[in-house]
Amino acid sequence: MFYIQYHDSQGGSQHIIKELRVNDKILGREVRVVGEKGEQLGVMTVAQAKELARRNSVDLVEVAPTSVPPVCRLMDYGKYRYEQTKKEREAKKGQKLSLLKEIRLRPKIGAHDYEAKVRSIRKQLEDGDKVKVTIMFRGREITHSELGIKILKRAADELSDIANVEGQPTLLGSRIHLMLVPKPSNKVKTKEGQTDNAEIKNS
Structure with missing residues (x-):
């Protein structure tokens, strides 16, 4: 597992998105596999786990790389990333930012x-x-x-x-x-689409 750090299009705040190892990026010899519904499928070689994912038309995603053996889950990784991005956007809608x-x-x-x-x-x-x-x-x-x-x-x-x-x-x-x-009692305006970092504007 590693992290990607990037700036938004306005050069503002930095977002940290968890990036998981998927399919051919998964290394090692054995992994513990969890099914799409959370069912335990047991320990198997990485090659067997990849083949199982291929037969089910899903991705093999490493969700716990520090476990022994590492834990992988069968899932639609593209759909997972879409849902994570959607949750992040929803969380930002109610975020109160101060410039x-x-x-x-x-x-x-x-x-x-x-x-x-x-x-x-x-x-x-x-x-x-x-x-x-x-x-x-x-x-x-x-x-x-x-x-x-x-x-x-x-x-x-x-x-x-x-x-x-x-x-x-x-x-x-x-x-x-x-x-x-x-003062804390003041109503803080919600600024959607603004950056998290404080910025200075001159009058």
Whole structure:
């Protein structure tokens, strides 16, 4: 038994699918065979087990490679894989995913633009996403970093009804970041078809 790891078409989350040895990929000398309905068919050589599968128009699938001897089952492997994929899709339908989004502000932002940014942050939080609020400085503006911290504190206070602050404001180069996360009571939007990994979108 081994595992295949791959990325989805959007380059997002990784899915792990169990891959079983089937038919000619099964090695060894003897195997314990289980029938299609779970009945015990006994221990036989691999060649005999493959022939039994061929006569019944099914596949010989190794389901317990670490057993002594390994356990193989007679089944329609194509149908099995289809059902497993279908179950995975069904499980994802109800999965609640959270994205990380970034909203950028300037230290000398005007009142109108500030209000628009706060509305945008609120919408992302209501959708269940984390928001990284970033103050961007230019040139010598960084010498007045307290202006940026003041804006971040103001925004956090105005959004305190739906968001919690995660950590403290962080200065990285010419930017100050503050992370806001939705409060547990907020309704989290289900995002079908999105990736499991957090991704950053800029406003």
